[in-house]
Every structure is written in C-alpha cells, then in structure tokens.
Amino acid sequence: MASQEIQPEAKRQRNQKGEGSRLREELIQAAMRALDSAPGSQLSLRLVAREAGVAAPSVYPHFVDVRTMMTEIVRECWRQVGEEMGEAAATSPAADALTRLKRQFSAFVDYAMGRPSRYQLLFALHPIGAKEEDEMQGHLRPAYRQVLQSIEAFIAEGGRLPSDDKASSTLLLISLAHGRIALAHLAPRRPGNSAASVKAFVLNAIDRLFASPR
CATH class of the missing domain: 1.10.357.10 (Tetracycline Repressor, domain 2)
Incomplete structure (x- = not known):
C-alpha cells in the first residue's frame, strides 16, 4: 500500500501544559504531508499519528474520527x-x-x-x-x-x-x-x-x- 511508504518523523517533544492547540496544528500538517508523500492514499488517524511522531491515542482528543x-x-x-x-x-x-x-x-x-x-x-x-x-x-x-x-x-x-x-x-x-x-x-x-x-x-x-x- 502507498501509505506504508510514509516514514514517521523523529519522535516529537511532548507538549507542555496549555500547548494542546500546537499538537492539533501539527497533526493537520502531518496529514497534509502524508497526502503529499503518497497521493491517493487513504488517511487514517493511526497513519497521521505516526507521521506526526505521536502515539495514536494522542490524536483522539483533537479529532474523534x-x-x-x-x-x-x-x-x-x-x-x-x-x-x-x-x-x-x-x-x-x-x-x-x-x-x-x-x-x-x-x-x-x-x-x-x-x-x-x-x-x-x-x-x-x-x-x-x-x-x-x-x-x-x-x-x-x-x-x-x-x-x-x-x-x-x-x-x-x-x-x-x-x-x-x-x-x-x-x-x-x-x-x-x-x-x-x-x-x-x-x-x-x-x-x-x-x-x-x-x-x-x-x-x-x-x-x-x-x-x-x-
């Protein structure tokens, strides 16, 4: 699958208290990088989490689906x-x-x-x-x-x-x-x-x- 070719970025620093909006923006940018890297691939929250360098459960407070x-x-x-x-x-x-x-x-x-x-x-x-x-x-x-x-x-x-x-x-x-x-x-x-x-x-x-x- 095309999505398997996407390599995760280096593990990111954890957000400090009150910086949750920064992770949300990083996830959006990670999703767009994934689309750019593998045109036609189907996005998933797990794929985006990997691209952003975070654990999959970290995505759900920002995007439920x-x-x-x-x-x-x-x-x-x-x-x-x-x-x-x-x-x-x-x-x-x-x-x-x-x-x-x-x-x-x-x-x-x-x-x-x-x-x-x-x-x-x-x-x-x-x-x-x-x-x-x-x-x-x-x-x-x-x-x-x-x-x-x-x-x-x-x-x-x-x-x-x-x-x-x-x-x-x-x-x-x-x-x-x-x-x-x-x-x-x-x-x-x-x-x-x-x-x-x-x-x-x-x-x-x-x-x-x-x-x-x-």
Whole structure:
C-alpha cells in the first residue's frame, strides 16, 4: 500500500501544559504531508499519528474520527490557496486589476499542480460531511473572494465582463481554471499537461475573456 511508504518523523517533544492547540496544528500538517508523500492514499488517524511522531491515542482528543480531521484539512487548504493568491496579487508589478487577476490565477494553478492531493480534496465529492460542507460555504472559500474582489476592481476601472455579472464571471474563471487543471491531473504525463502549459492556457483564456470587447 502507498501509505506504508510514509516514514514517521523523529519522535516529537511532548507538549507542555496549555500547548494542546500546537499538537492539533501539527497533526493537520502531518496529514497534509502524508497526502503529499503518497497521493491517493487513504488517511487514517493511526497513519497521521505516526507521521506526526505521536502515539495514536494522542490524536483522539483533537479529532474523534477521520472525517473531523478531513474537515480541518480542507479548511486549511482553502486558507492556503487564498493566502497564496492574495500574496501574488499584492506583489504584482502592475496596478491594474487584470494583471492582479492573472497573478492570482498563476498562484491558483501553481498550488493545484504543485500539491495535487491537497487541491483535489477541495473539489472532491465527499471528503467531508454535508453539514461541514454547508458551514464552510462563502467566507471560508477565500479563493472565490480573491477573484471576486479583482473583478470588482476591473469593473471600477471601466472593464467589461465576459459574463452577465461579477458573480457569474467569477464562477466562469474558477470553472475554467479548475476544468483545465482536472484534465491535467487525469493525464499528467500527456504532452501539454505540464504545470507551465496549464498556466499558459488559463492566462491566455483570461486575456481573451477580459481584454477583448464583447
């Protein structure tokens, strides 16, 4: 099994009193390392405990089952995507909204192609329960918010949208990028499915959709 290839880290120092939240964060990071090391592997609390260098019973005060842990992993991955998109836009050499938008999607593609196991969790059908999914809508989808804000700035600059309104234009771009990424993930060795090719496709599509008059 792929999960058996994952080697545990060196045994960690025990937390001091009041440092339980540190172990929780370490477990989340250990789970994501396990996904990165063995894409497609099935996470278990025991596997994550081994990766974190702790005894399996130490996990249960923080995560009662795998679904609870997966909810936190999905939440953290969305945060990472939003943070990297935001940093890319903030360091844009040009001030116009279209350039910032393209830099955001460059970061989006970089995350998806560089960490496919994490990215695929964000769009998986059943990584978490329906209740948890409902709780994570809206404000916990920072990638959507990042794109929406750039499109709002594009409108303020006098730009014309490729769709009827800012919400549908935001969904259009995310759907376009996600669809191209998903095709590349299905056949990563096929010519044209490299990270650079996927990024070029997405950025060229943004140019065509936003830079040309309707």
